[in-house]
Amino acid sequence: xxxKSFYITTTLPYVNAPLHMGHALExxxxxxxxxxxxxxxxxxxxxxxxxxxxxIKIYGKAQEKGIEIQNFVDEAFETxxxxxxxxxxxxxxxxxxxxxxxxxxxxxxxxxxVAQNGFIYKKNYEAKYCxxxxxxxxxxxxxxxxxxxxxxxxxxxxxxxNYFFKxxxxxxxxxxxxxxxxxxxIPDFRFNEMKIFVSNGLxxxxxxxxxxxxxxxxxxxxxxxxxMYVWFDALINYISTLGWPENSSHLVEEGVGGGxxxxxTKFWVNGTPTQYCGKDNTRFQGAMWQAMLMAxxxxxxxxxxxxxxxxxxxxxxxxxxxxxxxxxxxxVSEYGVDALxxxxxxxxxxxxxxxFTLDRFKDAYNSGLANGLGNLASRILTLSEKYLTPSxxxxxxxxxxxxxxxxxxxxxxxxxxxxxxxxxxxxxIQSLDKKIQETEPFKVIKIDEKKxxxxxxxxxxxxxxxxxxxxxxMPETNEKLKKLIRENKxxxxxxxxxxx
Numbered sequence: 001x002x003x004k005s006f007y008i009t010t011t012l013p014y015v016n017a018p019l020h021m022g023h024a025l026e027x028x029x030x031x032x033x034x035x036x037x038x039x040x041x042x043x044x045x046x047x048x049x050x051x052x053x054x055x056i057k058i059y060g061k062a063q064e065k066g067i068e069i070q071n072f073v074d075e076a077f078e079t080x081x082x083x084x085x086x087x088x089x090x091x092x093x094x095x096x097x098x099x100x101x102x103x104x105x106x107x108x109x110x111x112x113x114v115a116q117n118g119f120i121y122k123k124n125y126e127a128k129y130c131x132x133x134x135x136x137x138x139x140x141x142x143x144x145x146x147x148x149x150x151x152x153x154x155x156x157x158x159x160x161x162n163y164f165f166k167x168x169x170x171x172x173x174x175x176x177x178x179x180x181x182x183x184x185x186i187p188d189f190r191f192n193e194m195k196i197f198v199s200n201g202l203x204x205x206x207x208x209x210x211x212x213x214x215x216x217x218x219x220x221x222x223x224x225x226x227x228m229y230v231w232f233d234a235l236i237n238y239i240s241t242l243g244w245p246e247n248s249s250h251l252v253e254e255g256v257g258g259g260x261x262x263x264x265t266k267f268w269v270n271g272t273p274t275q276y277c278g279k280d281n282t283r284f285q286g287a288m289w290q291a292m293l294m295a296x297x298x299x300x301x302x303x304x305x306x307x308x309x310x311x312x313x314x315x316x317x318x319x320x321x322x323x324x325x326x327x328x329x330x331x332v333s334e335y336g337v338d339a340l341x342x343x344x345x346x347x348x349x350x351x352x353x354x355x356f357t358l359d360r361f362k363d364a365y366n367s368g369l370a371n372g373l374g375n376l377a378s379r380i381l382t383l384s385e386k387y388l389t390p391s392x393x394x395x396x397x398x399x400x401x402x403x404x405x406x407x408x409x410x411x412x413x414x415x416x417x418x419x420x421x422x423x424x425x426x427x428x429i430q431s432l433d434k435k436i437q438e439t440e441p442f443k444v445i446k447i448d449e450k451k452x453x454x455x456x457x458x459x460x461x462x463x464x465x466x467x468x469x470x471x472x473x474m475p476e477t478n479e480k481l482k483k484l485i486r487e488n489k490x491x492x493x494x495x496x497x498x499x500x
Contacts, residue, residue, distance in 0.1 A: 005271035006037045009048035009238050011281055012098065015076030016061040019083045021310045021318070021356055022278060024328040025344050029307065029418055030276045031089045032345060035472035036413045039405070046267045048241045049089070050096035051077050055230035056209075059216035069216055073099055086329060088337040088475055096241040098218075098234055106240035107233045108221045110296055115221075119166040119295040125206065126159040163208040163226060170291035174198050177290065177300060185286050186416055187351040190279065190306040194286045202287070207232040235289045238275065239298070242267055272302040282306050305416045308353040313360075315353060326356050338474040339365055339496065345473050346422035362499055368426060369496035373466075376433050377481060380459045381490040387445055387456055388488060409469055418473070425469050432462050460485060 010030045013023050027049060034047035053073040062072035077097055084093070096103060114120050130147035141147065146154055178184055178195055185191035208226040209217065217227030242263040267273065277285045286304045293300050312318050318325045331340050347364045348354040412421035436459065445452025467481035477495065484491060 004043050005046070005266050006034075006043040007046045007048070007242075007267035007271045007273045008034050008037075009241075009273070009275050011275070011277045011285070012050050012052035012096070012234055012237055013080070014055070014057060015051045015053055015073055015080060016058045019080070019328065021326055021328050021344075022307075024087050024340065025307055025310055025348060026276050026278060027084065027089055028087050028341050028344050029305075029416075031087070031093070032341075032418055032472045033274075033276075033413065033416065034093075035090060035475065036410075039471050040410070044266070045092075046242070046263070046271075047090065047093045048096060048238065049084075049093055050237060050241070051080050051098070052230065052234045052237075053077070053097055053099045054217045054228075054233055056214050056216070059214065062216075070099070073097075083329070086332040086337060086340075088341055090475075094241060096237045098237060100240075102243075103237060103240040104218050106244055107218050107228060107236045109245055110236050110239075110292075111228065111232075112221050113296045114165070114292065117295055117297065119169060120163055120207070121166065122161060122163050124159075124161045125164075126157065128157060130156075158206075160210050160213070162206040162210075163220060163223075164204045165207045165232070165292070165295070167202045167204050167288070167291055170294055171198055171202050173294055174202075174287060174290060177294075181300075183303065184301075185282070185304045185306060187306065190282055190351070191286075194282060197283060198287055202291075205229075205288075231284060231288070232292070235284065235292060238273070238289075238301075239264060239268060244268070269299055274303045274305065275301055276305050276307065278307050279309065306351065308349055308351055310348065310356045311353050313355050313357050315355065318356075326358060326361075331358075331361065335361075335365055335499070336476075336496075338477045339369060341474055342369060342422075345418050346426070348419070350417045350419045365496065366498055370494065370498040372426065372429055372433075373477070374491075374494050374496040376429055376436075377463060377484070377495055378491055379436060380432075380456075380463050381484055381488075383441060383456050384460050384485075384488055385490045387453055388460070405469060406465075413472070421469075422473060425466060425473075428462070428466055428469075432459065432466070435459065435462075 008030050010026050013019060019027075030047065030049070034045050037043040038045045051073070053076070058073065059069060062069045065072065067075075077095075081095065098104075098107075111120070130153075175195065175198055178191070178198070183191075185194055207229040208220050209229060211217075211219070211225055211227050214227055217230065218233050220226040220228060244264040275285050282304070285301070290300050310318065312325075328340060331343075343356075343361050343364055346368065347360070348356070406424070409421055409424045412418070412424060439455050441452050441455040441459065444455060464482065464485050467478050467485065470478040470481070480491075480495065
């Protein structure tokens with residue numbers, strides 16, 4: 001019986017370019033956790049993702065292509081949904097667009113709340129701004145007036161009157177919140193970085209742009225000459241997707257509807273709102289967004305889970321200039337969806353930077369999938385098809401195996417250490433392979449048929465348990481294996497064809 005609510009969200013990628021390997025990592029990990037929570041049978045799960053469609057970066061890309069901006073983001077969103085299929089993302093995921101009518105109205109209402117609470121003001125200022133990051137930069141974050149994250153492009157100089165968020169008012173409140181929520185950011189070392197950042201003092205930041213300079217954004221309430229800073233608008237998606245605000249007289253009077261009014265209470269207030277992000281996003285998620293929620297008088301997030309970067313060989317940042325970019329579309333086209341998921345979930349550190357090269361991927365694919373899981377399944381199912389009848393798999397031990405996953409495996413997933421959960425599965429695969437070598441059922445059955453069949457049945461049941469653990473991490477393989485076991489058939493072709 002589902003008695004608890006679990007909410008998980010990714011950050012929203014910009015729609016100015018195809019999804020890259022870093023996006024794949026974040027989306028696949030969040031999907032694996034969402035699937036796991038659902039698999040337990042204890043949770044009603046809400047998995048949110050979508051697209052960030054405002055800002056000068058997107059506006060510039062549409063102009064560059066000569067496409068009307070709304071048409072550009074509409075086409076990009078459809079491309080985004082198609083790309084998610086190549087990552088094996090559950091069809092139950094909820095999509096939000098920051099150009100959705102309800103999101104726009106929710107963002108404007110959120111702005112009004114924060115302004116009414118005294119945390120928004122207007123002033124003139126000058127700042128250095130990285131279009132790639134869509135954020136302001138200090139001199140320490142620049143090299144030769146270029147952002148370290150986006151080398152090759154000089155930062156822009158902004159000099160205008162904008163609205164500001166009173167970020168500085170939340171230093172002590174955030175530190176108190178961190179002290180009360182010891183595991184708010186995972187892993188610990190990212191949480192320590194966040195605490196140091198906030199302890200060093202927070203500076204108020206601009207949350208609007210002049211519409212004459214940046215026409216593609218959400219208008220500031222009661223001041224149409226300004227549009228919201230893209231990050232301020234985008235962060236609000238985490239609650240607007242839940243139909244927030246609930247029962248607001250202001251929105252009811254204006255006829256704004258956000259869907260099921262109970263979703264926000266169920267998944268944000270009474271649930272465990274969890275956000276995946278990359279390490280370059282930690283400050284936005286762990287500090288800025290939390291301060292914004294406090295300013296609006298809303299509950300904070302439950303946890304922020306931070307990924308490292310996908311790099312080229314030797315930890316070098318992936319770059320088209322260096323020629324070390326690996327496109328996830330190419331990987332899926334040649335190896336399949338679950339092969340990409342396997343590598344990102346097992347061969348990439350749960351929290352640190354990890355390299356992705358085609359050679360490394362191919363080696364892992366051959367050893368872990370073709371020679372590992374695929375070969376094991378073929379050996380066991382060949383024995384089963386030859387010596388057992390399908391009816392044997394209707395017995396209680398197999399159906400009873402649906403009830404509970406191994407505790408150690410679920411503990412790793414509860415801690416978001418998906419790599420360790422994957423290693424646990426592959427330890428079982430290796431153990432099962434060793435068991436075949438030691439018990440030699442293909443020999444025993446010729447001498448003692450009953451004992452031989454019992455050994456094969458045990459092997460099949462253990463393979464079925466492995467298949468169940470694959471449910472959240474490699475869902476296609478999970479379904480294929482379970483179907484073969486229930487039908488008592490060996491694979492007609494290898495689950496994973498070895499690549500030479």
